[in-house]
Amino acid sequence: MIAALAVYGLGVLIALWRTDASWPIRIAIALVWPIGPLAFVVTVSILIAASLIAFPTFGAVVAVAAGLAWWVLR
DSSP, X not given: OHHHHHHHXXXXXXXXXXXXXXXXXXXXXXXXXXXXXXXXXXXXXXXXHHHHXXXXXXXXXXXXXXXXXXXHHO
């Protein structure tokens, strides 16, 4: 938890220092900056899930890999 808070605090400081905007906008950006990486992770997860349906070969490879991983790691 300390590491996560340190990364968040560092992001806040960088956003306050490097953002070219007025102070209210700088503070708003500094407080909500983790939304960007979170949105990236959600978007990529949705695209991968959709690709399993849109490209059946890729879906079959992922299913086989998941089955093998389950079998080896259980």
